[in-house]
Amino acid sequence: MDVDRVLLAAPRGFCAGVEMAIKALGWMVRVFEPPVYCYHEIVHNGLVVDRFRKLGVVFVDDVSEVPPGAPLMLSAHGSAPEVVEAARAGGGFVVDAVCPLVTKVHHEVKVRAGKGFSILYVGHEGHDEAVGTMAVAPESIHLVESEDAVAALPDPGGPVALLAQTTLSHQDWAGVLDAARQRFPDLWMPGKSDLCFATTNRQSALTEIAGKADAIVVIGSANSSNTVALEKEARNAGCPRVYRVNRADELPDDLSGVVGVTAGASAPEELVREVIARLNPAHGVEEVAVTTEDEYFPPPRELRELLAALDAVASITLGAPPPARSAFAEDRQRAASDVLDALAR
Numbered sequence: 001m002d003v004d005r006v007l008l009a010a011p012r013g014f015c016a017g018v019e020m021a022i023k024a025l026g027w028m029v030r031v032f033e034p035p036v037y038c039y040h041e042i043v044h045n046g047l048v049v050d051r052f053r054k055l056g057v058v059f060v061d062d063v064s065e066v067p068p069g070a071p072l073m074l075s076a077h078g079s080a081p082e083v084v085e086a087a088r089a090g091g092g093f094v095v096d097a098v099c100p101l102v103t104k105v106h107h108e109v110k111v112r113a114g115k116g117f118s119i120l121y122v123g124h125e126g127h128d129e130a131v132g133t134m135a136v137a138p139e140s141i142h143l144v145e146s147e148d149a150v151a152a153l154p155d156p157g158g159p160v161a162l163l164a165q166t167t168l169s170h171q172d173w174a175g176v177l178d179a180a181r182q183r184f185p186d187l188w189m190p191g192k193s194d195l196c197f198a199t200t201n202r203q204s205a206l207t208e209i210a211g212k213a214d215a216i217v218v219i220g221s222a223n224s225s226n227t228v229a230l231e232k233e234a235r236n237a238g239c240p241r242v243y244r245v246n247r248a249d250e251l252p253d254d255l256s257g258v259v260g261v262t263a264g265a266s267a268p269e270e271l272v273r274e275v276i277a278r279l280n281p282a283h284g285v286e287e288v289a290v291t292t293e294d295e296y297f298p299p300p301r302e303l304r305e306l307l308a309a310l311d312a313v314a315s316i317t318l319g320a321p322p323p324a325r326s327a328f329a330e331d332r333q334r335a336a337s338d339v340l341d342a343l344a345r
């Protein structure tokens with residue numbers, strides 16, 4: 001390897017929704033005896049999932065696999081309404097760690113379907129987020145993955161709305177949007193697309209470095225939609241060599257010149273450090289920032305209520321005064337990667 005310089009995209013890695021979900025599952029493994037169950041991967045990253053597995057979390061793809069009464073977390077990608085219902089009927093403590101920006105899309109689906117719209121949903125077939133969102137109004141929603149899919153739709157015979165998975169590549173979204181507007185001139189869509197701030201910011205930062213790099217390395221899992229979108233954006237930007245890797249040992253040995261590095265929204269910063277150490281650039285690392293993110297999503301309501309109730313019980317049974325500060329007082333300052341590190345010790 002003969003790497004001269006690394007251009008490091010910012011923002012990269014964990015987004016506010018992933019931060020919230022990881023910290024929430026971190027609380028679950030501290031509060032409950034194992035096993036704690038999690039419906040779907042908490043976020044799409046092998047390292048994060050493996051770390052929680054070692055702490056006694058069991059990941060399931062069907063809530064019927066969860067024993068009655070066992071604690072259960074629902075993943076950040078959002079779950080179908082019938083899954084949430086079945087989870088709550090199981091009798092155990094349930095925390096829904098859905099990202100609020102996915103909840104917003106679920107709400108848009110519900111409202112538009114209620115008003116009689118046919119909904120075109122731009123998303124990836126089989127992805128957890130798309131499956132959960134489409135289940136909100138299956139009779140009104142059509143999945144479209146490409147411009148051709150828009151052309152192939154039967155005539156909806158009524159008003160049409162366009163909604164999207166939060167983690168799409170901007171180019172994919174723009175292509176479908178154009179095709180949908182041409183075919184349905186009265187198309188309704190939200191004032192701002194459903195692509196979330198984290199998706200947009202990571203793609204903008206990558207575009208900034210892609211034209212200046214001899215190769216781009218995108219860190220993240222193959223089942224992470226926003227990671228795959230970053231890979232696509234780098235290719236669209238004309239970068240000659242683009243690699244998506246889970247870890248540093250997957251890097252090719254012949255990288256040279258200027259290498260751009262970014263990470264999907266579910267990839268921890270320790271993987272970025274690992275990759276940079278392996279690239280070992282002769283002239284160091286330059287961070288290229290397009291914006292700073294200060295979005296913060298507080299812990300899920302169920303968890304806040306549980307911890308408050310535990311504090312109240314402790315003060316009654318132990319006679320201790322109620323704590324002056326909530327357990328979540330430092331939550332905003334606490335990084336999910338630090339929580340993961342602390343739990344691994």
Ligand code: SF4
Nearest residue numbers: 015017099101166196
């Ligand atoms: S990528 Fe966007 S929608 Fe998904 S968890 Fe992060 S902030 Fe939420």
